[in-house]
Amino acid sequence: MNREEIIERGEIVYRKPTLMNDQHMHYCPGCSHGVVHKLVVEVIEEMGLAEKSIGVCPVGCAVFLYNYLDIDVQEAAHGRAPAVATAIKRLWPDRLVFTYQGDGDLACIGTAETIHALNRGESITVIFINNAIYGMTGGQMAPTTLEGMKTSTCPYGRTPELHGFPLHITEIAATLQGTAYVTRQSVHTVAAIRKAKKAIRHAFENSMQGKGSNLVEIVSTCSSGWKMSPVKANQWMEEHMFAYYPLGDLKDVDQSVFHADK
Amino acid sequence: MSKISGAVEIDTQRCKGCLLCVEACPKNVLEPAKNKVNARGYGYVLAVREEECIGCASCGIVCPDGCITVYRLKE
Numbered sequence: 001m002n003r004e005e006i007i008e009r010g011e012i013v014y015r016k017p018t019l020m021n022d023q024h025m026h027y028c029p030g031c032s033h034g035v036v037h038k039l040v041v042e043v044i045e046e047m048g049l050a051e052k053s054i055g056v057c058p059v060g061c062a063v064f065l066y067n068y069l070d071i072d073v074q075e076a077a078h079g080r081a082p083a084v085a086t087a088i089k090r091l092w093p094d095r096l097v098f099t100y101q102g103d104g105d106l107a108c109i110g111t112a113e114t115i116h117a118l119n120r121g122e123s124i125t126v127i128f129i130n131n132a133i134y135g136m137t138g139g140q141m142a143p144t145t146l147e148g149m150k151t152s153t154c155p156y157g158r159t160p161e162l163h164g165f166p167l168h169i170t171e172i173a174a175t176l177q178g179t180a181y182v183t184r185q186s187v188h189t190v191a192a193i194r195k196a197k198k199a200i201r202h203a204f205e206n207s208m209q210g211k212g213s214n215l216v217e218i219v220s221t222c223s224s225g226w227k228m229s230p231v232k233a234n235q236w237m238e239e240h241m242f243a244y245y246p247l248g249d250l251k252d253v254d255q256s257v258f259h260a261d262k
Numbered sequence: 263m264s265k266i267s268g269a270v271e272i273d274t275q276r277c278k279g280c281l282l283c284v285e286a287c288p289k290n291v292l293e294p295a296k297n298k299v300n301a302r303g304y305g306y307v308l309a310v311r312e313e314e315c316i317g318c319a320s321c322g323i324v325c326p327d328g329c330i331t332v333y334r335l336k337e
Contacts, residue, residue, distance in 0.1 A: 001335070003312050006269040010335030013268075014319035016328030022276075025327055029304065030280030034326025190286060190320045223280075230280040 017041045019050055019070045026064060030230020032220030033062055035187040036100075036129060036196070041069050043201045044096070049208075053096040054088050056081040058105035061136045062129065065100055079110025082117030085124045089207075096208055098125040103144040104134045107169045111143075114169065118213045121178030125203040125214040128169070131222040132241065139225035143167040146244055151225070166244055170217045174250035180212030182251040186219040186242075188234040199249075211253060219245050265337050268317020270309045273329040279305035283321035283330060289314040292321060 019041035027033050044053050050071060057065040059078040066073035076084040081099035089097040106114050106128050114126065133151055134140040140153040144166050148157040158166075174182040181203050185196035196218060203214035219241050221233035228236060270291065277300065284292045284307060293310040300306050309315065317334030 001267050001337075003269045006267055006335045007271065007333050010267075010269065010317070010333040012331060013317055013334045014322035014330065014332040016331070020328055024276060024302065027326065029278035029326075030282055031326055034328070035324065038326075038328055190323050193323050230282055231285050234282070234285075 017045055019045055020068060021070055023067050025068055027061065028222075028224040030221070030223050030233065031061070032131065032187050032218065033129065035193060036127065036218055036220070037065065037068060039187070039193065039197045039200055040098070040100070040127065041071070043197060043204055044071060046201070047096075047204060047208075049096045049204075052094065053098070054092070056085045056088070056097070056099040058099070058101040058110075060102035060105045060134075062100050062102060063136075079105050079108070080113050081105065081110065082122070082124065082126060083113045085126075086117050086120070086122045089122055089124050093123075093210075096125075096204055097123075098127060098204070098207070100127045101129070102135070103128070103130045103132065103142045104136075107143045107167050111169070115172065115176070118173050118215060119176045119178045121180075121212040123207045123210045123212065125200075125207045125216065127200070128215060128217040129220050130217055130245065131220040131225070132166075133222050133225040135222040135225045139222070139227075144169075146240060149240075168245070170215060170245075170250060173215045178213050179215060179251060180206045180253045181214040181216075181249075183215070183249045184217040184219060184245060184247050186237070186247055188221070188237060192247075202252075202254075206254070217245070219247065266316055267335050267337070268315040269312060269333045269335075270315060270321060271331040271333070272307060272309060273331075274306040274308070275300050275302070276327050276329040277304065277306035278327055279307060280326065281307065282324045282326065283307060286320040286324040288318065288320065289316060291315045
């Protein structure tokens with residue numbers, strides 16, 4: 001059986017999501033952003049919400065999200081995506097509204113907006129890409145940078161005495177009364193990607209049903225900022241990041257119905 | 263038992279050569295193209311041992327740029 005025959009007679013088991021367009025993405029090779037972009041539009045496609053989704057993109061590497069995904073997207077000021085999403089969701093309660101933010105946007109300049117939007121229980125989903133570094137601006141220290149991790153602004157490693165401790169924003173969100181579903185996932189293996197997709201779907205369903213706000217943290221790599229090859233960055237993330245940021249569901253108001261781990 | 267065969271189609275112009283698919287493939291079907299780059303200057307990946315492919319779609323799922331289409335045929 002040759003290749004042409006299989007392509008002609010076989011079924012397509014995987015292809016680029018139809019809501020992702022043909023524009024070349026500006027991300028570095030191996031960046032986790034691409035995988036999460038694909039998951040978001042795959043879930044939107046499966047839920048049949050292509051015409052009813054509004055994303056809010058941040059300032060950071062994902063600032064050009066609107067160039068790659070064929071859904072409505074609003075650009076927000078740095079860190080203010082959850083506030084903009086709040087307004088959109090209140091004016092259009094039947095829309096799926098989500099924000100897509102990195103750790104510099106969500107956990108640093110936008111901490112107040114994030115925590116207050118989640119605490120108000122707005123029916124939005126916040127997708128939080130945590131790669132422990134400022135990728136876009138050249139690999140500076142972020143609030144989520146691990147202890148001892150070297151970046152261009154802490155070349156001898158982050159020390160808690162000087163720089164403080166890494167910020168666990170997802171754990172903070174889990175303690176808030178307004179949140180419905182808080183989870184931490186990753187996209188380094190096929191199994192992890194499947195789990196992350198289930199988590200994003202559950203969060204989107206929650207926000208459509210008005211159960212409260214949802215936070216999906218994706219522990220990601222930044223191979224350029226970490227100065228590693230993409231494959232090595234995935235291994236480094238498994239060895240070092242998961243100890244600080246353990247994967248799994250932190251809070252789910254619907255515990256009886258859903259488990260991302262099962 | 264039915265035989266399952268697969269095939270992958272790689273958009274080499276979109277590929278950035280991150281090699282995550284090479285790592286994810288259980289059958290070692292994929293390999294980086296030797297001394298070749300695409301129009302944007304990136305080395306890319308080719309399906310070298312395509313007769314081994316089982317159409318599991320692992321490569322497509324991990325690809326950050328959505329370059330890979332996977333086909334599967336059951337007989």
